[in-house]
Amino acid sequence: MSATAPRPAVVTDFSLVTGLSQTKKPLQRRISAMAGMYADQEAARRLAEEDVLVYEFFDMGVPQSSGEVAYGTSITYPGKVGDEYFMTKGHFHSVLDTAEIYYCLRGRGLMMMENPEGDVQWEEFTPGQGVYVPGRYAHRSINTSPDEPLITFFAFPGHAGHDYGTIESKGFRKIVVERDGAPAVVDNPKWAQ
Numbered sequence: 001m002s003a004t005a006p007r008p009a010v011v012t013d014f015s016l017v018t019g020l021s022q023t024k025k026p027l028q029r030r031i032s033a034m035a036g037m038y039a040d041q042e043a044a045r046r047l048a049e050e051d052v053l054v055y056e057f058f059d060m061g062v063p064q065s066s067g068e069v070a071y072g073t074s075i076t077y078p079g080k081v082g083d084e085y086f087m088t089k090g091h092f093h094s095v096l097d098t099a100e101i102y103y104c105l106r107g108r109g110l111m112m113m114e115n116p117e118g119d120v121q122w123e124e125f126t127p128g129q130g131v132y133v134p135g136r137y138a139h140r141s142i143n144t145s146p147d148e149p150l151i152t153f154f155a156f157p158g159h160a161g162h163d164y165g166t167i168e169s170k171g172f173r174k175i176v177v178e179r180d181g182a183p184a185v186v187d188n189p190k191w192a193q
């Protein structure tokens with residue numbers, strides 16, 4: 001197909017209530033796929049027995065080239081592992097200097113970000129608010145609501161890729177836990193330099 005051949009526009013549906021599409025299947029991550037990432041290993045092991053669904057998201061299959069925009073919704077369910085809120089695995093982009101935008105459609109939560117030099121930032125997710133994650137920052141969504149899913153719409157350059165290895169082995173420097181009934185950002189006891 002030549003570069004100037006017509007390409008069809010793509011129309012998608014994402015529910016503002018569930019974040020899900022009626023026409024596409026999401027990818028799902030259960031606690032067993034990320035149990036080692038939570039600080040309270042005993043609590044993670046107990047939840048892994050029921051293999052609770054922590055989050056789901058869409059890979060719309062956009063070509064992985066720099067002119068394309070990969071997009072979809074990400075739905076992180078409410079819940080905690082011990083006192084640590086449910087979260088996504090989180091990742092750097094393989095092409096480190098590529099950014100990503102998240103727009104919150106429903107729920108409450110935080111976007112946790114850190115760069116390889118150790119700068120840590122977090123921003124609140126609330127419906128109608130977007131968080132622009134700059135290039136070079138690993139990012140993880142965290143649901144701090146007791147009962148609502150955190151639903152975001154995301155978009156990033158098609159060639160960005162996902163680098164999970166660094167976060168899987170080191171973790172993020174900060175985690176988000178419930179303290180006296182409210183979310184608190186604290187040092188990650190499992191963080192490895």
Ligand SMILES: O=P(O)(O)OC[C@H]1O[C@H](O)[C@H](O)[C@@H](O)[C@@H]1O
Binds near residue numbers: 029073088091139162
């Ligand atoms: O990739 P994870 O850290 O598991 O998070 C799941 C998904 O969440 C996001 O919304 C990203 O934009 C996706 O690219 C990502 O794959």
Ligand SMILES: [Fe+2]
Binds near residue numbers: 139
């Ligand atoms: Fe990303």
